[in-house]
Amino acid sequence: MKKNEELLKEVLKKVEPTKEDLDEIKHYTEKFLYEIKNNLKKLNIDAEVFIGGSFAKGTVIKKGKYDIDIFIRYNKKYKNEELSNLTKKALNKIIFSQIHGSRDYFRVNYGKNFFIEVIPVRKINRPEEYENITDLSYFHVKYINSKIKSKKILDEIKIAKAFCYANGCYGAESYISGFSGYSLELLVYYYKGFFNFIKAISKIKNEKEIIDIEKKFKNKKNALLDLNTSKLNSPIILIDPTYQQRNALAALSQRTYEKFKKICIEFIKNPSLSFFENKKVDLNKIKEDAIKKKDEFILLETETNKQEGDIAGSKLMKFYNHLEKEINEFFIIKEKGFNYNNKKSARYFFVAKNKKEIISEGPFLSDKKNILRFKKRHRTTFSKNNKIYSREKINFTLREFVNKWKIKNKKKMKDMDIISIREIK
Numbered sequence: 001m002k003k004n005e006e007l008l009k010e011v012l013k014k015v016e017p018t019k020e021d022l023d024e025i026k027h028y029t030e031k032f033l034y035e036i037k038n039n040l041k042k043l044n045i046d047a048e049v050f051i052g053g054s055f056a057k058g059t060v061i062k063k064g065k066y067d068i069d070i071f072i073r074y075n076k077k078y079k080n081e082e083l084s085n086l087t088k089k090a091l092n093k094i095i096f097s098q099i100h101g102s103r104d105y106f107r108v109n110y111g112k113n114f115f116i117e118v119i120p121v122r123k124i125n126r127p128e129e130y131e132n133i134t135d136l137s138y139f140h141v142k143y144i145n146s147k148i149k150s151k152k153i154l155d156e157i158k159i160a161k162a163f164c165y166a167n168g169c170y171g172a173e174s175y176i177s178g179f180s181g182y183s184l185e186l187l188v189y190y191y192k193g194f195f196n197f198i199k200a201i202s203k204i205k206n207e208k209e210i211i212d213i214e215k216k217f218k219n220k221k222n223a224l225l226d227l228n229t230s231k232l233n234s235p236i237i238l239i240d241p242t243y244q245q246r247n248a249l250a251a252l253s254q255r256t257y258e259k260f261k262k263i264c265i266e267f268i269k270n271p272s273l274s275f276f277e278n279k280k281v282d283l284n285k286i287k288e289d290a291i292k293k294k295d296e297f298i299l300l301e302t303e304t305n306k307q308e309g310d311i312a313g314s315k316l317m318k319f320y321n322h323l324e325k326e327i328n329e330f331f332i333i334k335e336k337g338f339n340y341n342n343k344k345s346a347r348y349f350f351v352a353k354n355k356k357e358i359i360s361e362g363p364f365l366s367d368k369k370n371i372l373r374f375k376k377r378h379r380t381t382f383s384k385n386n387k388i389y390s391r392e393k394i395n396f397t398l399r400e401f402v403n404k405w406k407i408k409n410k411k412k413m414k415d416m417d418i419i420s421i422r423e424i425k
Contacts, residue, residue, distance in 0.1 A: 004195060004271055011276050012155055015061045015162040021113065025055070028110050029068055032094075036072070036118070039090045046075035047086070048123065052137045054181055057144045059157045061165065066114035071137055073123040080131050083120035091118065100307055103132045127243035139242040140182050148189055156194040159276075160184045163194070163267075166276050169260045175313030175340050177253035178260070183238055186213060186248060198264040210237045216244035281337055283349060290351045295334060296398040298352075299424040303345040304417050315417045316346040322416070323348065323405075330355055330394050330401060347424065354394050362388035399423065 017025075033049060040047050053069035054060035072090065074083050084104035096106045096118070106118040121135045130136050148154060164170035164179050172180035179187075190213050191197040210220050216239050217223040223239065224232065231237070231247040235257040240246035267275045283299060290297040300323075304315045320338045327333060331352035340346040360378065363370040365386050375381055378390030396404075406413065406421050413421070 007271055007273065008156070008159055008194065010273060011159050011162060014273075014276065015158055017060060017062045017066070021062070021066070025066060025068065025114055028114075029055075029070075029116065032070070032108065032116055035094065036070070036090055039092050040072070043089055043092075045086055045090060046077065047090075048073045050138065050141070052119075052141050054161075056141045057148075057185065058154050059144075059161065059181065059185055061158050061161045063165075065112070068114065068116045069119060069137070070116055071119050071121050071134070073121050073138060075123055078122075080122065083122070087118060087120040099309060100311070103134065105134075127240075128245070130243075136240075136243060136246070143242050144182075144185050144189075148185070153189060153193070157185050157188045159194045160188045160197060162276050163198070164260070166278050167260065167263050168279075169256050169263075172251035173310045173313055174251070175310070175317040175338075176256065177251055178256045179252060180248070183248045183252075186238060186241065187211070189213075198267060201261055202264040202268055204236070204261070208232070208237065209235070210239070212239040214239070214241040216241070281339070281349075286335060286349065286351060290335075295351050295353050296331070297349065298398050298402060299347060299349045300402065301345055301347050301422055301424050302418055303420045305419050306344070306417050308343045312344050313340045313342070313346070316340055319413075319416050319418050320346065320348050324350075326405060327352060327398070327401065330358065330396075331398055350398065352398050354397075356394055358390075358392045358394065360390045360392070362390060364388075 029051070033051075037049055040049070050056070050071050050073065051068065052071050053067070055068050060066070072083075072087055074086065078086065080103070084098075087104075087106060088098070091106060091108075094108055096108045099105050099107060099117075103120060105120065108116045108118065110116065119134050119137070121137060122129075122131055124130060124135055127136055127139050148157075161170060161181060161184055164184065168176070169178040170176070170181075170184075171178050172183075188194060188197050190211060191200050208224075210223050212223060217226065223237065227237070227245065227247065231245075231250055234247060234249045234252040235254055236249050236252060237247050238249040240248045263275065287297045287299075302316055302319060304312050304319075306312045306315050317338060317340070324333065324336060327350060331350075331354055333350055333352045335349075335351035337349045338346060339348075362374040362378075362381070365371065365383055365388060371388055374388055374390070378392065380391045380393075381388055382391065383389070402421075402423070413419075
């Protein structure tokens with residue numbers, strides 16, 4: 001137990017932002033807030049400004065680049081479609097980039113160290129009045145700040161975030177489909193610490209887990225009946241304490257959850273600092289191992305024409321999943337990986353073995369019409385148990401397959417917003 005406590009102290013030292021970083025961020029954030037509030041006043045725009053996200057809740061961790069969420073809460077008299085334009089006006093003389101979404105928001109860069117995201121939201125009195133999910137951010141900050149007073153729990157939230165971040169499970173973006181910062185804050189608060197949280201995750205069975213911190217529902221059955229079907233897809237349902245119709249873990253995919261659960265089990269068996277270190281995939285070693293085992297290795301770079309960030313990332317992830325299925329038809333995939341660069345391209349790698357041949361089942365021998373169709377599509381056929389089958393020899397490499405596939409599927413790639421796919425040698 002003492003050993004675990006010492007480990008967490010060591011982790012905290014590594015993940016806490018430096019005083020220099022925090023002082024710099026505080027300086028520029030205060031300067032920005034003064035400027036934006038002044039602009040709103042000059043333009044006679046009825047709105048208030050607040051800091052959201054990890055900085056507002058005291059749960060920020062050290063990253064390559066910090067992001068500060070600043071929300072402008074507009075009076076309800078303004079229409080939903082006006083909010084982004086009003087924000088653009090308020091950013092007068094401030095250099096920004098506009099990010100398109102269900103409601104456009106804006107990014108202001110401050111050197112290499114951090115950036116501010118300015119998010120327009122509606123000032124609502126009750127969560128159920130929200131028109132965009134970002135409208136609930138104010139209530140999230142208020143809830144966490146009112147519930148979590150303990151420095152120990154705040155520190156263990158930082159540790160949980162660092163753990164998820166290092167293992168590629170942190171972020172509700174669709175190309176990650178992991179734990180949002182808010183969901184981790186809730187989970188560590190609910191389980192009363194980091195170790196309790198990961199132990200609980202490691203023990204979850206296949207049955208759908210429902211966590212209802214504020215007991216918004218009488219029981220699990222009521223929750224399942226009352227929640228919208230689209231909110232029930234995630235392996236864990238975390239009822240948002242500020243709004244019971246929302247699942248705070250709706251973004252968590254089965255794939256990310258299973259990966260995270262496996263890491264939790266490994267960590268519990270052998271806790272170490274390595275679980276908090278960002279892992280770089282050694283492609284050279286993977287390639288060398290593949291050659292030794294007489295498997296095939298391919299590294300691909302794919303580009304989209306969509307806006308960088310969640311939109312581009314989700315398009316590239318969707319295409320990766322599609323390509324994986326196509327490869328899997330003819331090859332046994334032994335290892336694979338996806339890495340998005342937060343711009344407009346991503347890299348995929350596959351280690352695969354040729355299936356040698358594919359046996360496809362056809363219609364019953366009595367079905368003469370479909371037998372003819374089946375024979376037209378397949379060169380080599382044979383019959384077994386009153387059915388026809390085809391045997392297709394796989395005499396092409398993974399590289400040849402990908403090259404032919406991208407020529408044959410140009411329209412499909414265009415429909416999926418992919419503009420290029422090339423091999424990196």
